[in-house]
Amino acid sequence: MSHVGGGPRAVTRSVAFLTAGVLAVPALTGCSSDDPAGRPLAGPDIAGAARARIADGGTLRWAVDTVPETLNAFQADADATTARVAQAVLPALFRTDAAGRPVRDADYLESAEVVGTEPKQVVLYKLNQQAVWSTGREIGAADFAAQWRALSGRDSAYWTARNAGYDRIEKIERGDNDLEVKVTFSRPYADWRSLFTPLYPKDVMGTPDAFNDRARRTLKVTAGPFAVREVDRDEDRVVLTRNPRWWGEPAKLSSIELRAVPRGKRIAALTAGTLDLAEVDPDTAREVGRAGPPPHAADGTNPLAGPGSAPLSGPGSAPLPGPAGRTAAEALRSWAVLHGSDEEAAYEETLARAERRAAWARTERRRAALRGFEVRKSLEPAYTQLALNGAGGPLADERVRRAVARAVDREKLAEAVLGPLGLPTEPLGSHLALAGQPVYADGSGALGEPDVKEARALLADAGWVPGGPVRESKRTEKAAGAERADEDSPGGDDGTYIVGEEDDDKNDSGDSGKGDGGADPHDRKSAEKREGERQSGERAGAQGGGAPGAYAPQGTAAPGGPAAAPLAKDGKPLTLRFVLPSGPGSGTLRTVAERIDAMLARIGIRTEISKVSDESYFKDHIASGAYDLALYSWPASPFPATDARPIYAKPVPAADGSLNVEQNYTRVGTDQVDQLFEQAAGTLDEKEARTLLRKADSRIWAAAGSLPLYQRPQLTVARDGLANAGAFGFAAPVYEDMGFLKKGAQGPGPRRGSGSPAA
Template sequence: MARVAPPSSPPSPSPGPGAAAAADRSRAGRTRRARRPRRGAVLLAAAVLLPLPLLAGCSGGGGEEDDAEGPPAPRDIATVARAKVADRGTLTWAIDALPSTYNAFQADADAATQRVAGAVLPTLFTLDERGRPQRDPDYLVSAAVTQRRPRQVVVYKLNPKAVWGDGSAITAADFEAQWKALRGKDSAFWAAHNAGYDRIDRVERGADDREVKVTFAKSLADWPALFTPLYPKSVMGSGIAFNDSLRKEAPQAAGPFQVAARDDKQGTLTLARNPRWWGDRARLEKLVLRAVPRDQRVEALASGKADLAELTPAAAERIMKVTAAPKEKSDKDGRSPGLTGSRSPVTPPAGHPSVVGSPSAPGGRARPDGSRLDGANKPAAADVTALRGLVVRKSLEPAYTQLALNAASGPLADERVRRAIARAVDRKALAEYVLTPLGLPAQPLGSHLLVAGQPGYEDNSDAVGSVDPHAAMALLTDAGWKEGHGAAPGKKAADTGGVPGLGKGDDRDEDDDGDGGGDDQSNAGAVADGKAGHGTAYDNGGKAGAAPARFKDGKKLVLRFVLPKGSGAEPLRAVGERIARQLDAIGVRTELVAVDDGGFFKDHIANGDFDLALYGWPTGPYPATDARPVFAKPQPAADGSLVVEQNYTRVGTDQIDRLFDQASTELDDEASRDLIGRADARIWAVAASLPLYQRPELVGARRTVVNAGAFGLASPRYQDIGFER
């Protein structure tokens, strides 16, 4: 739970009745136009409330939601039937670092922790290609809401074959221990969150040890999110075991794999077949997780040190150049956007926002990953031999990159200024700039809570309005920020703030794309080192497409735009520079400040030391529960600080909180999704977070690797991963 010092001025008021009503009217009109008869969906919603066979799978039952379009970029995993997968072999999967803990419910759990948990521990509900929860029959015979009033009751019937690594059965006692550890009432357990578990009144044995009855004190729509992963009672039964034991020792396995060996010097964690596994036998004998820096992964794949690895776009391009990738289109200046364009952030640790981008460089320059392109974008001769036999799997992650606006104080505390920023940023152009060179669908994301293809996804961005620089400038004027008015004595309206070479006399290259800026490379110097907390004002006051600066009460409108400065973040900074030029076109100047990657989130975003920032958030199938702390209204604490949870933009409203609360307790799927959509429209209306684009998922793999790659919205099925016969 993050705290910040009280803002120097009151937070911006919640949107008035007009803004809120406009958001609701806009969404209601769209919904009325879009909806078809929902007989199938209604039947499904009714089934959720009754212990019917359909519910036992908790997997949907047709109707409009099932007929809706799937993800714009489906998973790309080289799907092969199990019979065609070799029943042997070792696959090495590159990861960022070995897990610092095997406890997925601790604050420092990361992506490696989640990967081990997925292969080793019970996952009661997995996700299908559209990100919908599906009952896993290896663990559950059924799972049903058997009662909704006066209290919600869920009954789980466990697979009688399910056992832990020591041979003991998985029972209701394990469920009860996990609830007690995570409900937030015992300070001995250092749990990172208790969402959902804090609503449970009791967990008890049902008809036998293999039946679990969970009674809720407050209804929970996202109940399938609970008890995944599930840990044994031996781990969850005491604070010492919960906090410390899983940092050193892996938990007892109850999945297709078990942890067999760890070598910290070599950076490897070996998972082997679990001899007590009762489900489909794992095709691989061993699955090795190897820590490989992202700038060394192409070499690791080419040399055989890795068989599967998430890649940066630059690294993916290296492989695709050799493996006959589709011909890239040139940008307006004749260069390939695939080589100079920005890239989305890399995958963050589980539960944490992403902070860095993926490296790329112009042809002929050494890339940050150590590769080099010769002359006219051709791969070096050595690459042609080394990279044969590899393929790039491509999809879109259930995560997005956003422009965050800190509304705690300063100009952005005024909702009109935030809405002006939103109307000036061309999200579609940015999505195309990032995704088109990769051959991925390039639509801007229209929701803060879901991604395209998930049930309930709807584009609610019209609640803030479409791109319109003239409307943006009118909003600034209405907020009191006027062109060239109120300048401090001795300064001219087009004053650059004392930054050399950025005034009207500046005759750098004219912008070639009409967005108020010039060549990306010519603006590289605009991003200043942020070690001392100072940057260089990015003021294109004299450039074509730039509007005169805005002033209010003698103060110039300049926003501090904080970005990470690591070698892998150049593309993210390139996106930031494009945004800066778009804002420059409405008279908003930006100060681009590059800071160390390690402190980007901790020292700047969490502490509120920014006006604008680019970072990413994951989405998931349970937005009513998981997304609430990201958009919850900050609350004052007894010591005078502000409790912001994960809402780093520091703006929220009572209406948004109520909609999340209602959605989280609504057991009718359709009604809950409607409430989530209404909450999203309100989030757009306050204009503190602007989703830009869904992040690309690029995975390099040996061509013989099957049932693995870019999983998109789906969960991996570890027992099916392997090599083609």
């Protein structure tokens, strides 16, 4: 994850989402044209096929980020692989469909409904009579009660990461028979469907020792289509095998191996044939997409032919990508040297040709290996946001936060990230849901459309005026920096660089009467020139044929505009520290940050972009509040009243004098938003709950603590012939339906849970 909320609490919410949404279900019907929730922007891309077309047996080798530290999804160090294991081996009473909406899982539940509201809310669960644990014992009220007691927060001996919802339960009882479970709540809880997913057996939840320790390394009792055979830390894998006591459709695969492979090494693993399914970055997706019929060598010869081959000339001599790529002129010179009178030069050219042939052969072997795969793409049930830290500094002033938000063009950012991938480029309009989910409605009107003049007016009202001073040390550092090479960023070895220094120097005189909004006309001409060069570069990149999976043509500059004079207040310039991760998978975030920087420069705000290690990014900067601006992601949830509340809760002083921010790392919150979340969680009227949450979202927009940008792309490489797996989008995997097509069974077919939403 390119920073989907790091840190224990962020991981907790991520796992909570993943374990709540794990099964594809039939297509939706009932999204009307006047429903603000609309439809999902992209559906799953999983090469859906009917079970009859899939062979029995086989092992799916699936890349994951880690071998999990724990198999207990309710512990603080649970991660995405913990959730994936739970999806395949444990009950989930409600799971999300292809539009991110919770639906009953018929393999476990015959029905579940609120059967009473006075004096207390009562939910009656009727279980599938075939549902049993791998020991043969029926799933029942004892398992529900054990999980409630462990997660209620009443017993501190249980090391739990979350108890939302479980703390509202008053009692759990057996119904009229062993297949009925009656849950009584002490106070109304709208998100009751979020509970008991995943459901662990009483063997795990029954005692603190079993919960805290024994469930970390193994799960001996399960109830899903697969069971845990081993967690092998030496081989970096988790092996799941068919559960012989599974009562539903039998699993097509014999086993699933979840292999921990770093994202940077997945292309090599795919090429080596040791993976069948892997989520990848855009560069890897692009390489897989480009693997096609072997091209001719660019030096005009068959790269595997002997040194006497004739050169290629004419229109077909354009250079090709890869280690052997050469222009027609270079190829002609090579042929001339090889056949010339200088024997030493001819000998050297013979050796050089041999090296090129070897390099070309290696490239072709790699391409040949990748021709057995395809890229499947969708949008993740997660979104990327721009976070504005309101705890101190200039952004503590709501007017400055709103000015930053009004200067950012979210449509252009979404287009830059998603457009080259061929995915919908719609910017996100809600903090609490994604398009297609019931709560979704575009609340960005509470903030207003991008407007440079309005942004400048807000800054002026806050006392920030053009022509502010620039620290002498910055100009000194700039002069020194001109003498040293910069490989990754304009800022040297510490990973920090200052963007827009040229404008700072030009406007250091403090003259605010130049041009529009105080901008120097020379700066404006320079910016316009740079913008023209940028557009020319983008046209050149487009003519070069950008491949699927590319985020933007390499070297593309951020969209610019006339830079305003730098702003100052009380003798201090308006400069914001923009913190970004520096890892290899963070290129997209850095591209987005550069574009945001250019947008902010138009209203006179300068940014200091600091690139920090992935390991310290969240813990040492986001969670601790050591930033002004940052980019990170949150997963979407079918239960925003519960899961989104801690992200936007108003920080409160703790007993030890510190500030309790829960998961609100922007430190921006209001009492009114808190009250709306509380009311939404406590009403059983779904329409009223949606209205309350949409009001809360509007107020979150108005406070401008965070700016949702776009739904994250999801790129997965899958082996040809692998069915019902890939880029799942909202739709959760149907593990028992995954498998490899039978010989001669080509192309997709109808299947349960293909997940295409209907209008």
